[in-house]
Amino acid sequence: MSSAALWSFVVVAFFGVVTPYDVVRVLGAAYLIWLGGSALWKSLPRNRVDSDPAAVVVAGGRLAALRSGLVTNLLNPKVGVFYMSLLPQFIPAQSQSAAWGAVLVAIHLTFTLVWLPGLVWAAGRARTFFPRQRVRRWMDRITAGVLLGLGIKMAVE
Numbered sequence: 487m488s489s490a491a492l493w494s495f496v497v498v499a500f501f502g503v504v505t506p507y508d509v510v511r512v513l514g515a516a517y518l519i520w521l522g523g524s525a526l527w528k529s530l531p532r533n534r535v536d537s538d539p540a541a542v543v544v545a546g547g548r549l550a551a552l553r554s555g556l557v558t559n560l561l562n563p564k565v566g567v568f569y570m571s572l573l574p575q576f577i578p579a580q581s582q583s584a585a586w587g588a589v590l591v592a593i594h595l596t597f598t599l600v601w602l603p604g605l606v607w608a609a610g611r612a613r614t615f616f617p618r619q620r621v622r623r624w625m626d627r628i629t630a631g632v633l634l635g636l637g638i639k640m641a642v643e
Contacts, residue, residue: 511640518637526630529623 527533546554559565569591577586615621 511643515637515641518633518640520637522630522633522635522637525626525633529626529630 573587573590573594574583576590577583616625
């Protein structure tokens with residue numbers, strides 16, 4: 487950063503003309519409005535580029551997907567942080583902590599083994615619904631509207 491830019495920033499921040507928060511807020515609002523406007527523009531019939539949703543190729547099959555998910559979860563530090571920070575508070579003070587820890591981990595694994603297959607099933611069903619052109623157009627328009635609304639709200643605050 488040049489010294490002139492730094493001093494300009496310091497003077498503006500010192501005299502309270504514009505705070506750094508306001509600069510970031512306005513830039514963020516402008517970006518959200520630009521994202522929403524461009525998404526809305528692209529969703530209009532005259533600006534649409536039709537693509538074939540069947541052109542998506544899944545490489546490797548089920549074994550590659552299993553390997554990818556397993557490596558991702560094993561290398562994810564959030565799981566270890568979860569077990570180290572959240573679970574100990576649910577272990578009673580006058581008990582065998584290893585046994586209670588095993589029970590809590592078993593509960594977590596049970597919920598995971600019930601939730602994830604359901605999630606995969608729902609994603610498979612959604613894969614036949616969401617690639618439809620009409621659904622994609624409306625999803626794009628709704629998302630663009632949300633982005634525009636958030637950007638405008640952020641700009642006027």
